[in-house]
Amino acid sequence: MSRQHDIPQIGRDPDAFEAFYRAHIEAVQRFVARRVDDPYLAADLTAEVFLAAVDSAASYQRDRGVPLAWLYGVARNVLAAERRRAARGARATSRFAGRELLDADDIARIDDRIDAEARSRELYAAMDRLSDAERAVLELVALEGLTVGDAARALRISATAARVRLHRARRNMRDSLSTVRHLEAVEVPS
Amino acid sequence: MTLYPPQQGTFEERLLEQCRQYVAEQPATPAPRRRRAPGWGLVASGLAAAGLAAALMLPLLADGAATGPRPAPPRETTMDAFTISAEQGGALRLTLWLRGPGDAAALERQLKATGVDADVTYLPDGKTCADINRFANTDAPSKFPRPGEQRVGASTGLRIPEFLVEPSRIGPGDALVVMGGPIGTTQQGYSYGIGPGPISECVLVDRKP
Numbered sequence A: 001m002s003r004q005h006d007i008p009q010i011g012r013d014p015d016a017f018e019a020f021y022r023a024h025i026e027a028v029q030r031f032v033a034r035r036v037d038d039p040y041l042a043a044d045l046t047a048e049v050f051l052a053a054v055d056s057a058a059s060y061q062r063d064r065g066v067p068l069a070w071l072y073g074v075a076r077n078v079l080a081a082e083r084r085r086a087a088r089g090a091r092a093t094s095r096f097a098g099r100e101l102l103d104a105d106d107i108a109r110i111d112d113r114i115d116a117e118a119r120s121r122e123l124y125a126a127m128d129r130l131s132d133a134e135r136a137v138l139e140l141v142a143l144e145g146l147t148v149g150d151a152a153r154a155l156r157i158s159a160t161a162a163r164v165r166l167h168r169a170r171r172n173m174r175d176s177l178s179t180v181r182h183l184e185a186v187e188v189p190s
Numbered sequence B: 001m002t003l004y005p006p007q008q009g010t011f012e013e014r015l016l017e018q019c020r021q022y023v024a025e026q027p028a029t030p031a032p033r034r035r036r037a038p039g040w041g042l043v044a045s046g047l048a049a050a051g052l053a054a055a056l057m058l059p060l061l062a063d064g065a066a067t068g069p070r071p072a073p074p075r076e077t078t079m080d081a082f083t084i085s086a087e088q089g090g091a092l093r094l095t096l097w098l099r100g101p102g103d104a105a106a107l108e109r110q111l112k113a114t115g116v117d118a119d120v121t122y123l124p125d126g127k128t129c130a131d132i133n134r135f136a137n138t139d140a141p142s143k144f145p146r147p148g149e150q151r152v153g154a155s156t157g158l159r160i161p162e163f164l165v166e167p168s169r170i171g172p173g174d175a176l177v178v179m180g181g182p183i184g185t186t187q188q189g190y191s192y193g194i195g196p197g198p199i200s201e202c203v204l205v206d207r208k209p
Helices: A014-033 A039-059 A067-088 A104-116 A118-129 A132-143 A148-155 A159-187 B011-024 B101-113
Strands: B058-062 B082-086 B092-096 B118-122 B127-129 B162-165 B174-183 B187-196 B204-206
Touching: A014 A039, A014 A067, A014 A104, A014 B011, A039 A067, A039 A104, A039 B011, A067 A132, A067 A148, A104 A118, A104 B011, A118 A132, A118 A159, A132 A148, A132 A159, A148 A159, B082 B101, B092 B101, B092 B174, B101 B118, B101 B174
Parallel strands: B118 B174
Antiparallel strands: B058 B187, B082 B092, B092 B162, B127 B204, B174 B187
């Protein structure tokens, strides 16, 4: 259950931000590790998610759901922007690059987290076959554990629309998931 | 909910300290935030790095017609290809809406006239540079202009890419690199950064979809 933080306050009060950060840093790092496999990029994206949260805090509306759902919405936008940036071929960095804050121990810990999320990344890759709308709902519900209602609020769609998209996403994923299971089976030593 | 405990000397603590400073620098009464078109909401606020070499460029994209409440923007009556204005403290505020190589060349000349060694490249829609990393030393620390307010043109309703350049951050031998242009008909995107010259030439290639 996500603690009720005063989201607008985190954009102007460092202490409020710190409480929010400590409550959500692990969730954000898992969110990122499920989607990228490079520790330096993961550090940059983690930094950017919190910067974007500060930037967006003043416009937070309670109907966006619990703070964690709102933060996942922010993180999804950051990751989507990163995909567009990569497609554009631009080399880029945040206003402060998370990678510049890393030491060898940090990289090893982030690598461990990335390894632990390998299966999730396979699932995430399989989701590429879905439409953006379907994938968004499935990500938040299946990977991040939000309720359909919270996912709907995070995505600013109705709960009915979220349920319909989730149903279609699951149906469209059946072939992809079969492929993933097949690959896993191949890797089992004889 | 597990609270992340203080653990001195970790990435998480260093990031927290940086973020606390960032929050402390925010204005006490923030200006009303613009509502942005879906899918582009956070792009203009700065993006994260990628690639194996040192990150060097910061992309700045501005989308089309803005929606929802807006702060009172300066009233542009035309969509200038670019503007350069001096800010308090010596920074230069640049707005960009390049329409062709001539605009890029003119911007480059005017920047040089103000003492900023710059390389400006116009990228037609669908094009990019074959090697986007154009600085002479890709291991040099990254330096960036600051993203601006992305003000909305009063006559067009389009959000205008904008950033702030502090000439004091451009060291001897450094250059400001700006490259970008239209993305479709109502969007523009730019990458920019400050790094050591000489700047390699941009060979235009098709951008991968």
